[in-house]
Each structure stands twice: as structure tokens, then as C-alpha cells.
Amino acid sequence: MPGDILHACRTGPIANVVLGAAYRASMARLVGGWQIVEMDLWDRDAIDLLGPAFIEFRADGTGSFRFIAVEGYLDFRHDERVAGARVEFTWEGDDEGSPVSGRGSAELQPDGSLCGRIFFHLGDDSGFRAVADASC
Numbered sequence: 001m002p003g004d005i006l007h008a009c010r011t012g013p014i015a016n017v018v019l020g021a022a023y024r025a026s027m028a029r030l031v032g033g034w035q036i037v038e039m040d041l042w043d044r045d046a047i048d049l050l051g052p053a054f055i056e057f058r059a060d061g062t063g064s065f066r067f068i069a070v071e072g073y074l075d076f077r078h079d080e081r082v083a084g085a086r087v088e089f090t091w092e093g094d095d096e097g098s099p100v101s102g103r104g105s106a107e108l109q110p111d112g113s114l115c116g117r118i119f120f121h122l123g124d125d126s127g128f129r130a131v132a133d134a135s136c
Helices: 001-011 012-031
Strands: 032-039 054-057 062-067 070-078 086-095 098-108 112-119 125-132
Touching: 001 086, 032 062, 054 125, 062 086, 070 098
Parallel strands: none
Antiparallel strands: 032 054, 032 125, 054 062, 062 070, 070 086, 086 098, 098 112, 112 125
């Protein structure tokens, strides 16, 4: 089966070193703070309701975000199906005092911006674009 071959190719000390280096290089470009500057469903005033909207990825595979009245904490993984800096994440948080959760993805673009999509469990989803922000 193709899955077995792929799995077999990803095991062993040499594969671990190669995949580890590729993973670290890819993730190093994503780790840090990103200011969300656009979203599909909301205008900039709404996005920044509680302060500048952001999403942040930490080196330990966790992160956080805020936009409108939503604040969340995320757990992300490098998406191995895609070459380059792309992550998928699950998240949970708060929307005006109500618990919310969902999933999402983000991918580094050639221009250095970050584009992705955030999904609310049993609710809306919106694309977003973010730019690197050292102050996050």
C-alpha cells in the first residue's frame, strides 16, 4: 500500500534527521506573532474590536489568537501533505463569554504574508490574511 511505503520511508534515524531539519526550517518561518489584517466575513473595524487582531504560533506547537470578541488557544501541527510552511490546528476559546471551539489552517505565502481559514464548530468559517508582527 502507498501509505505503508510512505510510513516506512519516514522511519529510522536518517529519515528522522532529514524530516526534523525540514520541519524545523519550515516551522521557524511561522513561529511568532502575526497581525490579522483581513478576514472574509468582517471588516477591519470589527476584526480589531478588542484590540489589534492577531494569531501567534509558538515553538512548542501551541498558540493563540484574537479577533472581534473571540479569543482562542490553539494546538497546531505541520501539515506534512504540503511542501512548505503550512499548519493545521484545533482551537478552543471564548466568544463574548460563551465557549467556542473549532479548527483551522494557515500557510506562509510567497510575499511573506500568512493566509488561512478559521472554522467555528457548528458555525461560521472565515479566511484571513496576516502580516508578521514582532509586537504580538
